[in-house]
Amino acid sequence: MAQLNNIMEIFKLLDKSNCRKCDEPTCLAFAAAVFKGEKQLAECPSLESEIIERYGGKTASKMTLEEETEQAMEQLKGKITTIDLSAAAERLGAKFSDEKLTIKCLGKDFSVDAKGNITTDLHVHSWITIPVLNYIMNGAGVSVSGKWVPFRELEGGKTWYRLFGQRCEKPLKKVADTYTDLFEDMIHLFKGRQVENHYSSDISLVLHPLPKIPILICYWKPEAEDGLESNLNIFFDSTAEKNLNIESIYTLATGLVLMFEKLALSHS
Numbered sequence: 001m002a003q004l005n006n007i008m009e010i011f012k013l014l015d016k017s018n019c020r021k022c023d024e025p026t027c028l029a030f031a032a033a034v035f036k037g038e039k040q041l042a043e044c045p046s047l048e049s050e051i052i053e054r055y056g057g058k059t060a061s062k063m064t065l066e067e068e069t070e071q072a073m074e075q076l077k078g079k080i081t082t083i084d085l086s087a088a089a090e091r092l093g094a095k096f097s098d099e100k101l102t103i104k105c106l107g108k109d110f111s112v113d114a115k116g117n118i119t120t121d122l123h124v125h126s127w128i129t130i131p132v133l134n135y136i137m138n139g140a141g142v143s144v145s146g147k148w149v150p151f152r153e154l155e156g157g158k159t160w161y162r163l164f165g166q167r168c169e170k171p172l173k174k175v176a177d178t179y180t181d182l183f184e185d186m187i188h189l190f191k192g193r194q195v196e197n198h199y200s201s202d203i204s205l206v207l208h209p210l211p212k213i214p215i216l217i218c219y220w221k222p223e224a225e226d227g228l229e230s231n232l233n234i235f236f237d238s239t240a241e242k243n244l245n246i247e248s249i250y251t252l253a254t255g256l257v258l259m260f261e262k263l264a265l266s267h268s
């Protein structure tokens, strides 16, 4: 029987419809429950019997999501010690001095040395560290095209876009609805820039969570007169996946939204 090593491996097997037939609110929650041994794969009626037989819910360990993330971070730090940071800096247009590669992350310095030690002005959190380390190791350094695309139009985004809508666009819209002025301020705090309004939005802002991974946030305010609800969409450069894998793009965006939610709450 094949083994499932983490929650995402289980999640990838599911159809991501969030239909709730398993009595869990989302497919991701179901994947976490299977990983913890609280549910069986067979409790998802959408899974083909062949997949259930192949895996049967056999998981490698009973690590929590935090432990799993911590382990992934340590593995990445270990891999960083095997690459040439000076060459990586050249490829990515980053700085290399004092044996450290330094990259701009939301306008702030993020440095890593040959032993995998990290120094940064940002709060070191897995949602930023894992994507940045992946970017340093695997990013091709492809220049930004200037063509914005929604998450679902990225090659790997087809599988993840529903979750992306739930975890990123929906909560960020809520922040923008509730704290519209603060929302704009927060973008400036992270060295974002207001750009010409795209797609007739009321607010269009560009952030650089990583140098070659810009994101465009478009927000449409509600229009009471016409009975129109507000809307918010996040766009990526069409080259994004050349510089960062889709899981890291997702992690980066979700983490950014979590940070916005926390900041909004602490200022309310």
Ligand code: SF4
Pocket: 014, 015, 016, 017, 018, 019, 020, 021, 022, 023, 024, 025, 026, 027, 030, 031, 043, 044, 045, 046, 047
């Ligand atoms: S039953 Fe399956 S597809 Fe439906 S929410 Fe649960 S895991 Fe997702």
